[in-house]
Amino acid sequence: DLAYLCGHLHRKELRTREGSLLHLQLADFKLHKMFRIGAMDHDVFSFVDVELGETPIILITNPVDSRFLTKRLPLENIRRSTYVRMFILSAHPIDHVSVVVDEEVLDDAVQVDESTPLFVTAWNPDRWSSGMHTIQVTAEDVKGSINTIQRTFSLDGSASHTPFFQQTTLKRDAELTVILGFSLLFAYITLILVLLPFLFDEWKRKRYPLWKEEVIQRLEEDDESLVAVTPSPGSIQAERVPS
Numbered sequence: 001d002l003a004y005l006c007g008h009l010h011r012k013e014l015r016t017r018e019g020s021l022l023h024l025q026l027a028d029f030k031l032h033k034m035f036r037i038g039a040m041d042h043d044v045f046s047f048v049d050v051e052l053g054e055t056p057i058i059l060i061t062n063p064v065d066s067r068f069l070t071k072r073l074p075l076e077n078i079r080r081s082t083y084v085r086m087f088i089l090s091a092h093p094i095d096h097v098s099v100v101v102d103e104e105v106l107d108d109a110v111q112v113d114e115s116t117p118l119f120v121t122a123w124n125p126d127r128w129s130s131g132m133h134t135i136q137v138t139a140e141d142v143k144g145s146i147n148t149i150q151r152t153f154s155l156d157g158s159a160s161h162t163p164f165f166q167q168t169t170l171k172r173d174a175e176l177t178v179i180l181g182f183s184l185l186f187a188y189i190t191l192i193l194v195l196l197p198f199l200f201d202e203w204k205r206k207r208y209p210l211w212k213e214e215v216i217q218r219l220e221e222d223d224e225s226l227v228a229v230t231p232s233p234g235s236i237q238a239e240r241v242p243s
Contacts, residue, residue: 022068039087042077048149056090056139056147063153066132079129079155083120084109092141094119100136101128109137130156
């Protein structure tokens, strides 16, 4: 077994490596119109997830994407290879395929046979035998549709990092993930309900006496100002209004 392929109702790509097994989730077709194309190339599994309408479709089979290296993958087959290989699918004939590895332009890829969508171009893998590298393939069909795909690869076993969230999500079944999520939410709400009364009591103990004193002082100042501007009854003189 090389990989466990499954689907889910989301667009985010989720993947992880569980020992020698790949766990790969694909976004759904109903809402996001996504589908997957996979291939075996000299015992090496590769795939590409495609949105409906994308064309030309490009699947690089050699070298394999470094995100999906496993212990069972025969890297020696890639290190001994003499060609970069890719499947390119389109409703129309492919006119041009360019390949770039680490900014080094290789010869244009050519179709092996008109009956197959396999394209190849020569390379020397010894030039990229250590560390992480990038390969970019651009394909154009006779109708002018262009697509570019870029992948990282490694010939010494270096693998791209899988984010912790993806590992955590995929290594647990759905029921456990939901239970864990609700448990964390409940703990968060409980913490807030416990902290709020405590924080309010602290405010009353420390800040409330000062606030109360400030309010009383302001009220006293307002009363003094009111007494200072209020005329005494004896100072009011009545005037006769002419009839």
